[in-house]
Amino acid sequence: xxxxxxxxxxxxxxxxxxxxxxxxxxxxxxxxxxxxxxxxxxxxxxxxxxxxxxxxxxxxxxxxxxxxxxxxxxxxxxxxxxxxxxxxxxxxxxxxxxxxxxxxxxxxxxxxxxxxxxxxxxxxxxxxxxxxxxxxxxxxxxxxxxxxxxxxxxxxxxxxxxxxxxx
Amino acid sequence: xxxxxxxxxxxxxxxxxxxxxxxxxxxxxxxxxxxxxxxxxxxxxxxxxxxxxxxxxxxxxxxxxxxxxxxxxxxxxxxxxxxxxxxxxxxxxxxxxxxxxxxxxxxxxxxxxxxxxxxxxxxxxxxxxxxxxxxxxxxxxxxxxxxxxxxxxxxxxxxxxxxxxxxxxxxxxxxxxxxxxxxxxxxxxxxxxxxxxxxxxxxxxxxxxxxxxxxxxxxxxxxxxxxxxxxxxxxxxx
Numbered sequence: 087x088x089x090x091x092x093x094x095x096x097x098x099x100x101x102x103x104x105x106x107x108x109x110x111x112x113x114x115x116x117x118x119x120x121x122x123x124x125x126x127x128x129x130x131x132x133x134x135x136x137x138x139x140x141x142x143x144x145x146x147x148x149x150x151x152x153x154x155x156x157x158x159x160x161x162x163x164x165x166x167x168x169x170x171x172x173x174x175x176x177x178x179x180x181x182x183x184x185x186x187x188x189x190x191x192x193x194x195x196x197x198x199x200x201x202x203x204x205x206x207x208x209x210x211x212x213x214x215x216x217x218x219x220x221x222x223x224x225x226x227x228x229x230x231x232x233x234x235x236x237x238x239x240x241x242x243x244x245x246x247x248x249x250x251x252x253x
Numbered sequence: 254x255x256x257x258x259x260x261x262x263x264x265x266x267x268x269x270x271x272x273x274x275x276x277x278x279x280x281x282x283x284x285x286x287x288x289x290x291x292x293x294x295x296x297x298x299x300x301x302x303x304x305x306x307x308x309x310x311x312x313x314x315x316x317x318x319x320x321x322x323x324x325x326x327x328x329x330x331x332x333x334x335x336x337x338x339x340x341x342x343x344x345x346x347x348x349x350x351x352x353x354x355x356x357x358x359x360x361x362x363x364x365x366x367x368x369x370x371x372x373x374x375x376x377x378x379x380x381x382x383x384x385x386x387x388x389x390x391x392x393x394x395x396x397x398x399x400x401x402x403x404x405x406x407x408x409x410x411x412x413x414x415x416x417x418x419x420x421x422x423x424x425x426x427x428x429x430x431x432x433x434x435x436x437x438x439x440x441x442x443x444x445x446x447x448x449x450x451x452x453x454x455x456x457x458x459x460x461x462x463x464x465x466x467x468x469x470x471x472x473x474x475x476x477x478x479x480x481x482x483x484x485x486x487x488x489x490x491x
Binding site: 216 | 279280310399427428429430432433434436438439440442467
């Protein structure tokens with residue numbers, strides 16, 4: 087009698103274990119399917135927005151554009167670019183340094199106000215990597231086309247010369 | 254690997270504080286933030302690094318050469334150190350890391366089964382953490398530098414002399430474009446002043462200037478070094 091009860095208990099425990107293992111795999115599969123679907127829709131939505139490019143082009147020179155990922159720095163960013171527009175090329179800034187790559191397309195999500203635009207760009211323009219930066223740039227700098235190759239090459243040459251000088 | 258001809262402790266020693274929370278089963282949510290100091294052959298580096306992944310931004314897609322993955326769950330705060338013996342200086346380390354991926358020090362794949370103590374070992378480094386952590390997690394994360402400031406030991410001493418606070422902050426003030434080219438209009442990097450705080454004064458200018466560069470694609474990295482540190486770091490890595 088006691089042996090039979092013990093065997094029944096062991097069988098119940100084994101069934102419970104199988105149940106929990108199966109439950110774990112079902113939850114894991116559902117979680118990954120759900121997350122994959124959500125991520126797919128999320129990126130589809132981003133990539134449905136207008137493609138733009140973000141770089142400075144003045145007097146035959148291409149320069150990088152500062153981007154903020156925190157709206158707390160909004161006023162500082164706008165103030166920096168307003169000073170630059172007035173010709174103060176050495177204006178200072180106090181927010182974290184981050185710039186948008188020249189030739190990578192950005193998706194324009196919208197405008198926070200007339201001077202600040204929200205953009206998303208993907209690391210190395212690899213849309214499948216799901217590795218992106220979402221931030222805000224000075225809206226007057228947004229362009230519809232990538233920078234001309236000739237200006238990019240010119241910039242690269244100057245930069246390499248300057249790096250060599252510093253090293 | 255562990256032998257240094259000069260008899261010094263080899264490589265870079267990172268001391269850091271860490272806050273971490275996360276979990277997942279393939280797709281996941283994970284956040285790790287580390288702030289600390291790295292000591293190397295030529296100087297010191299204050300750094301803050303973050304690894305953040307979530308469902309829509311975790312680099313899991315097809316074609317990714319750098320998949321980020323979390324299995325399990327854990328969270329907590331800790332303090333710890335990592336000894337990296339593959340590089341002589343932070344400058345050499347980050348220069349190389351720039352070309353593929355960052356990782357200071359959370360970049361290595363790690364298994365954490367922590368209730369107070371965590372240990373991680375990879376071919377390049379050893380990490381030990383002590384703190385309030387709980388959970389079990391296997392993670393493969395890449396870390397991006399929020400900001401790092403590298404100074405030589407002599408420059409770090411100048412900063413220390415300006416403050417009466419132990420382990421005072423190093424901040425950056427007056428960031429400016431660094432122009433180059435024949436017409437002086439091309440932005441080839443940035444410069445900033447190193448600031449610190451004392452018990453009575455905020456943002457004391459130490460008079461030390463640090464520089465940050467831009468890559469071929471126009472991306473900055475927020476990695477700041479003094480010219481002396483950069484020069485000495487290059488020599489040390491040769």
